[in-house]
Amino acid sequence: MGKWYRDFGPEGDVVLSTRIRFARNIREYPFPFRLDEDKKKELNSRIKDAVLSDNENMSFIEMESVPAFQTVSLAERHLISPEFAGPSKSKALILSDEEDVSIMLQEEDHLRIQAMEAGLDLEKAYEKAEKVEKDIGRVLNYAFDERIGFLTQCPTNLGTGMRASVMLHLPALTKQGLISRLASTVSKLGLVIRGAYGEGSQPGGDIYQISNQITLGISEKEAIFNLESIVKQIISQERNARKELLSDESYLDSIFRAYGILKYARKLTSNEFMKLISLVRLASAEKIIDIDTEKINAMIPDMQPATVNVRNSSMLDAEERDKLRAKEVREILGE
Amino acid sequence: MLCQNCKKHEATTHIKSVVNGEYTQLHLCSDCAGKLGYTDVFSGFGFDLGDFFGNFFSKPKTMLSGSKVERCEKCGMSFEEIVKTGKIGCADCYEKFYEMLLPSIQRIHGKTQHNGKVANVTEPDEVKKEKTKEEIIAELQEEMKVAIEEQNFEKAAELRDKIKGMESEM
Ligand SMILES: [Zn+2]
Numbered sequence A: 001m002g003k004w005y006r007d008f009g010p011e012g013d014v015v016l017s018t019r020i021r022f023a024r025n026i027r028e029y030p031f032p033f034r035l036d037e038d039k040k041k042e043l044n045s046r047i048k049d050a051v052l053s054d055n056e057n058m059s060f061i062e063m064e065s066v067p068a069f070q071t072v073s074l075a076e077r078h079l080i081s082p083e084f085a086g087p088s089k090s091k092a093l094i095l096s097d098e099e100d101v102s103i104m105l106q107e108e109d110h111l112r113i114q115a116m117e118a119g120l121d122l123e124k125a126y127e128k129a130e131k132v133e134k135d136i137g138r139v140l141n142y143a144f145d146e147r148i149g150f151l152t153q154c155p156t157n158l159g160t161g162m163r164a165s166v167m168l169h170l171p172a173l174t175k176q177g178l179i180s181r182l183a184s185t186v187s188k189l190g191l192v193i194r195g196a197y198g199e200g201s202q203p204g205g206d207i208y209q210i211s212n213q214i215t216l217g218i219s220e221k222e223a224i225f226n227l228e229s230i231v232k233q234i235i236s237q238e239r240n241a242r243k244e245l246l247s248d249e250s251y252l253d254s255i256f257r258a259y260g261i262l263k264y265a266r267k268l269t270s271n272e273f274m275k276l277i278s279l280v281r282l283a284s285a286e287k288i289i290d291i292d293t294e295k296i297n298a299m300i301p302d303m304q305p306a307t308v309n310v311r312n313s314s315m316l317d318a319e320e321r322d323k324l325r326a327k328e329v330r331e332i333l334g335e
Numbered sequence B: 001m002l003c004q005n006c007k008k009h010e011a012t013t014h015i016k017s018v019v020n021g022e023y024t025q026l027h028l029c030s031d032c033a034g035k036l037g038y039t040d041v042f043s044g045f046g047f048d049l050g051d052f053f054g055n056f057f058s059k060p061k062t063m064l065s066g067s068k069v070e071r072c073e074k075c076g077m078s079f080e081e082i083v084k085t086g087k088i089g090c091a092d093c094y095e096k097f098y099e100m101l102l103p104s105i106q107r108i109h110g111k112t113q114h115n116g117k118v119a120n121v122t123e124p125d126e127v128k129k130e131k132t133k134e135e136i137i138a139e140l141q142e143e144m145k146v147a148i149e150e151q152n153f154e155k156a157a158e159l160r161d162k163i164k165g166m167e168s169e170m
């Protein structure tokens, strides 16, 4: 299982993980939505050969052979995009043993190469993604134009084709109602911030994903530098807001109540779980409650509905699943 | 359409939702929708993805009647289809419809010139190798001919001396 979503990385009190993703297409083939199934399969096997010959730690998975609930679980664990979990033949996934590098084949583009790291570590994630990108580029020709860069099915990805994202836990800024202001500020800087688990005024777990929106006319390095410097400002804002909140007794009370419910509840919906785990994660990162933050980081994707099913290799109905979730949470938080 | 999960029942629940900050669409029967937990964690929201991306492109000027619709030779897409779907068909489409796409690209990114890594960089044998002496002499002789034709004898004499010098070195 992936260490990257569990580990406490750089700036781990606020940052859960970092991801770099490249959109790439192979010159001689039409983009996926104009490519027939046979050609997709042919291209997939060429890509497979290109990747596996250089990377022993990776395996090739035909998505048709994966049951839908497992596919959704892959999305819950950020190994594939939600779009990729949708129906289509001839999709394939190349995944590293550590689950820190994944390549989606025949998603919106022929290739979506992504690498993940725990905490804030854009450079390391970039190096890993770039290595695979180069391995494939040595064997197959990427669709590229000197004027507008890497060519993609959707023009929003033209240029570098690179999306750098950082997943942030922002319970204090959320509590203070500062997220919408933050969102409008970062949008002026070419970035976009959104809920990582569900949309709405308060996304599940107060977990957000911030990424670069512009890919053309800006180099990979600049885009990463830009993102990193804004993320660092958000981190320090969140830390200040936390300090303020934690001096508030009624907020502290709500943290310990959340901890109490998670420790003893017999039924937990994923919505309730996400709301409570956010408070407990904050308490853990700020060392108010003595639990490893790694444990909590792992619980967040692990307790999502499809992932609960996969772990128990069964299709439970919602009520059974809520009971099972509560039981597993009790076991992790108890002695 | 059959349920994507059990592949047995008719899909009645079409879920547009956001997972991990990204848009997805799933087609499930009501049983599977409940079992997969789509009732409690994913909050759906409604907008049409086609419209959303379609908005990036400016509508083409209406075609004059009788004029032929231009299509990409590789994948068969017309510019109108690109506007309708919000998708480009292949790398050649970008070449074929480059001028028409440019305003939309400008609108999306604010820029139209790539400034990042370059793809498919070939090995260093493409890098200019140094010219051989013979090649230089041939070039000089060419220049001298032109100079003579232009009756620029001063320059021609200079070039002649240069060539002589180089030949004697060989
Ligand atoms: Zn079904």
Ligand SMILES: [Zn+2]
Pocket: B072, B073, B074, B075, B076, B077, B089, B090, B091, B092, B093, B094
């Ligand atoms: Zn085309």
